[in-house]
Amino acid sequence: MPKAIYETIYKDLKQKIETNVFAYQELLPSENTLIQTYSCSRNTLRRAVGCLVTDGYVQTIQGKGVRNIYQPAAQTAFTIGEIESFQESALRNGHQPLTKVLLFTEFALNESQARSTGFPVGTDIYYIQRLHYLDEKPLILNHNYFLKEAVPGLTKEIAENSIYQYLEQTLHMTIVNSKRIMTVEKMTQIDEKYLNMNAEDYNCMAVVSSQTYNSGGVMFEYTQSRHRPDYFRFYDNAVRSFRGSHRQG
Amino acid sequence: MPKAIYETIYKDLKQKIETNVFAYQELLPSENTLIQTYSCSRNTLRRAVGCLVTDGYVQTIQGKGVRNIYQPAAQTAFTIGEIESFQESALRNGHQPLTKVLLFTEFALNESQARSTGFPVGTDIYYIQRLHYLDEKPLILNHNYFLKEAVPGLTKEIAENSIYQYLEQTLHMTIVNSKRIMTVEKMTQIDEKYLNMNAEDYNCMAVVSSQTYNSGGVMFEYTQSRHRPDYFRFYDNAVRSFRGSHRQG
DNA sequence: GCCGATTTGTCCGTATGTATC
DNA sequence: CGATACATACGGACAAATCGG
Numbered sequence: 079m080p081k082a083i084y085e086t087i088y089k090d091l092k093q094k095i096e097t098n099v100f101a102y103q104e105l106l107p108s109e110n111t112l113i114q115t116y117s118c119s120r121n122t123l124r125r126a127v128g129c130l131v132t133d134g135y136v137q138t139i140q141g142k143g144v145r146n147i148y149q150p151a152a153q154t155a156f157t158i159g160e161i162e163s164f165q166e167s168a169l170r171n172g173h174q175p176l177t178k179v180l181l182f183t184e185f186a187l188n189e190s191q192a193r194s195t196g197f198p199v200g201t202d203i204y205y206i207q208r209l210h211y212l213d214e215k216p217l218i219l220n221h222n223y224f225l226k227e228a229v230p231g232l233t234k235e236i237a238e239n240s241i242y243q244y245l246e247q248t249l250h251m252t253i254v255n256s257k258r259i260m261t262v263e264k265m266t267q268i269d270e271k272y273l274n275m276n277a278e279d280y281n282c283m284a285v286v287s288s289q290t291y292n293s294g295g296v297m298f299e300y301t302q303s304r305h306r307p308d309y310f311r312f313y314d315n316a317v318r319s320f321r322g323s324h325r326q327g
Numbered sequence: 328m329p330k331a332i333y334e335t336i337y338k339d340l341k342q343k344i345e346t347n348v349f350a351y352q353e354l355l356p357s358e359n360t361l362i363q364t365y366s367c368s369r370n371t372l373r374r375a376v377g378c379l380v381t382d383g384y385v386q387t388i389q390g391k392g393v394r395n396i397y398q399p400a401a402q403t404a405f406t407i408g409e410i411e412s413f414q415e416s417a418l419r420n421g422h423q424p425l426t427k428v429l430l431f432t433e434f435a436l437n438e439s440q441a442r443s444t445g446f447p448v449g450t451d452i453y454y455i456q457r458l459h460y461l462d463e464k465p466l467i468l469n470h471n472y473f474l475k476e477a478v479p480g481l482t483k484e485i486a487e488n489s490i491y492q493y494l495e496q497t498l499h500m501t502i503v504n505s506k507r508i509m510t511v512e513k514m515t516q517i518d519e520k521y522l523n524m525n526a527e528d529y530n531c532m533a534v535v536s537s538q539t540y541n542s543g544g545v546m547f548e549y550t551q552s553r554h555r556p557d558y559f560r561f562y563d564n565a566v567r568s569f570r571g572s573h574r575q576g
Numbered sequence: 577g578c579c580g581a582t583t584t585g586t587c588c589g590t591a592t593g594t595a596t597c
Numbered sequence: 598c599g600a601t602a603c604a605t606a607c608g609g610a611c612a613a614a615t616c617g618g
Contacts, residue, residue, distance in 0.1 A: 082605065085569050103544055108583060119607045121370075124584085137503045137540060140584045141614030145544045147504075149445075196398075254386045255396075256565045262511055262533045262556035282531035282556055284511045291386060295352055295394045307511035307531055314507045314563075320334050331586065357602060368588045373603085389603045390595030 087116050087126035095135050095148045105143035106136065134315030173212050180272065181207035182234040184226060195223050195300035196289050202226040206237050209272050212309075216273050219304040228298035252293035259287045260312070263304075273306050284310035336365050336375035344384050344397045354392035355385065383564030422461050429521065430456035431483040433475060444472050444549035445538050451475040455486050458521050461558075465522050468553040477547035501542035508536045509561070512553075522555050533559035 091106075100106055107115070112123050127144060130136045135148045184204050192199040203223045210218040222241075224232060229245065236244045245251040263285045265277050284305040289297050340355075349355055356364070361372050376393060379385045384397045418424065433453050441448040452472045459467040471490070473481060478494065485493045494500040512534045514526050533554040538546050 081569070084605080110583080121608090122606060125605090131504075134504060134506050137542075137544065138584065139503075139542050139544075139615085141582080141616080143583065143615095147540060147544065253567050254388070255380075255383060255567060257383050258563045258565065260509065260559075260561045260563070262529075262531060262559055264529070280511075280513070280531060282511060282529055284533075291396060293386075293388045293391075295386065295388075295396065310509075310511055312509045314509070316505045316507065318502050318504060320330070333586080359602080370589090371587060374586090387603065388596085390597080390601080392596095392602065 083116075083118055084122045084125040084129075087112075087118065087123060088129045090116075091126060091130060092133070092135060095130070095146055096150070100146045102146055102149065104146050106146060108143060131317060132315070174214070176211040176214070177238060178209045178211070179206065179234055179237050180209055181205070182237055187223075191223075196297060197223070197225065197300065204229065204232050208237065215309075217306050217309050219269060219272055221302045221304075223300040225296065225298045228292070228294075228296055251298070254291050254293050256288050256290040258289075261285050261287070262307075269304055273304075275306065280307045282307055332365075332367055333371045333374040333378075336361075336367065336372060337378045339365075340375060340379060341382070341384060344379070344395055345399070349395045351395055351398065353395050355395060357392060380566060381564070423463070425460040425463070426487060427458045427460070428455065428483055428486045429458055430454070431486055436472075440472075445546060446472070446474065446549065453478065453481050457486065464558075466555050466558050468518060468521055470551045470553075472549040474545065474547040477541070477543075477545055500547070503540050503542050505537050505539040507538075510534050510536070511556075518553055522553075524555065529556045531556055 091112075094100060106112070109120060109123055109127075113120055116123060127136065127138065131138060135146070136144050137147050138144050182204070183206075184202065187195065187197055187199060187201045187203060189199050191197075192201065195203075197203065203226055206220075206222040206224070208220045208222065209216050210220065222237075224241075226232075228251070229241075229249070231249075232241070232244070242253070246253070262282050265275060265281050265283050269275060269283055270277055284307050286303045286305070288299075288301050288303070290299040290301070291297050340361075343349060355361070358369060358372055358376075362369055365372060376385065376387065380387060384395070385393050386396055387393050431453070432455075433451065436444065436446055436448060436450045436452060438448050440446075441450065444452075446452065452475055455469075455471040455473070457469045457471065458465050459469065471486075473490070475481075477500070478490075478498070480498075481490070481493070491502070495502070511531050514524060514530050514532050518524060518532055519526055533556050535552045535554070537548075537550050537552070539548040539550070540546050
């Protein structure tokens with residue numbers, strides 16, 4: 079698939095920043111300069127720069143320029159701003175991922191389950207428990223609820239490899255967005271057992287609950303990810319805009 | 328201050344979505360229709376819609392339209408995608424905020440402090456401990472490190488009210504962005520004492536560490552916010568783009 | 577303090593590509 | 598296939614902030 083121009087420029091600038099072609103705290107070449115460099119329009123260049131701002135790589139200051147504020151240490155952590163899988167985060171950081179399926183069943187949701195997942199009562203779903211290992215250490219216990227009618231033909235074998243690959247490449251589903259809520263919850267005996275934890279040490283888990291939507295507008299997945307607290311680390315960059323009102327901290 | 332056009336349109340559409348002028352799962356009027364409604368250009372309207380996508384209010388599907396996926400329940404939680412203060416979150420959700428200053432000192436950072444904050448060794452800083460109450464319940468213990476040379480004249484009295492108001496309105500500083508890392512850490516005796524917690528119940532805290540930058544490009548603040556785990560709740564919306572590679576979960 | 581050059585921010589109109597129905 | 602809808606891209610215009618003389 080052919081890449082968009084702004085995407086190419088974004089990746090090139092990002093790579094230049096990561097490899098210190100532009101120094102930390104230094105101003106990048108001006109928009110007009112970069113327009114000539116990439117032979118593109120102003121809007122296209124600005125769009126690429128806008129992506130870098132969202133990533134926390136640069137900050138733009140009206141009347142001055144675009145400053146590089148990228149510091150490698152912070153970016154190596156898990157990133158919450160994007161939809162990225164356990165495996166990708168792992169590989170990006172040079173670790174060896176592994177997934178084990180603990181349970182693969184299907185049933186209809188009762189009232190309590192419906193409330194916590196966001197699906198209607200009685201919805202037919204696949205319920206899957208999976209354990210994610212990093213360098214042979216179990217770190218994340220996942221409880222997946224997949225809408226059965228949206229994910230026909232799902233099997234335990236697929237769950238052992240990549241469910242999302244199946245959704246996209248076989249079912250041709252397009253994933254659009256994912257709403258997540260992060261909380262801290264008490265550790266359960268299940269958590270203790272599978273993650274090799276001792277509740278007398280840490281007695282809590284970092285929990286990320288997510289509802290994921292496809293291009294049909296249907297929420298096809300609810301997942302609760304329970305993370306070992308001592309390995310949990312999420313990175314975020316917040317940009318000041320009119321949308322965030324004024325802080326008073 | 329005069330608002331930008333796209334900002335006005337964004338707020339109007341947002342308000343219409345929140346008040347169910349457009350139903351959940353319904354397609355909004357097409358771009359061309361909205362262009363006529365607001366008498367604006369295509370780019371301007373698309374910018375407004377793009378903000379709604381980022382907020383998780385709508386999803387756009389090429390060839391089809393813009394679908395409303397706003398569900399009020401999820402949005403009432405704390406939102407991490409924006410720079411928003413404790414007080415604002417509180418007031419937005421109809422609660423009564425209160426801040427108490429536990430400690431107000433200044434010193435130069437030693438090596439260990441420098442490593443954890445990201446400031447250079449020997450930097451002169453204001454160190455402030457503050458306790459945030461919601462409806463008379465202590466929920467968050469904040470450790471603020473402010474770069475002294477960037478925040479001249481800071482006093483305990485200002486810290487009791489609003490430091491950010493002082494920065495913006497008196498010092499005319501412009502806050503640009505904030506890099507945050509969320510982790511789970513063991514509860515300390517200080518946490519226990521001030522947040523009325525018992526380590527035999529929860530023994531962990533939700534911790535948000537942030538580095539905040541102003542328009543001068545200087546990181547002027549490092550803050551560690553320690554949240555009561557049972558009241559901690561952060562919301563996030565992740566949008567699928569070329570930047571996030573393909574999931575394999 | 578003013579002015580002009582530079583730089584980013586906002587906005588417009590138009591053209592073309594691509595996905596959906 | 599055509600009609601509709603969103604996605605990408607271009608070029609131009611003016612506003613607003615910064616900085617140096």
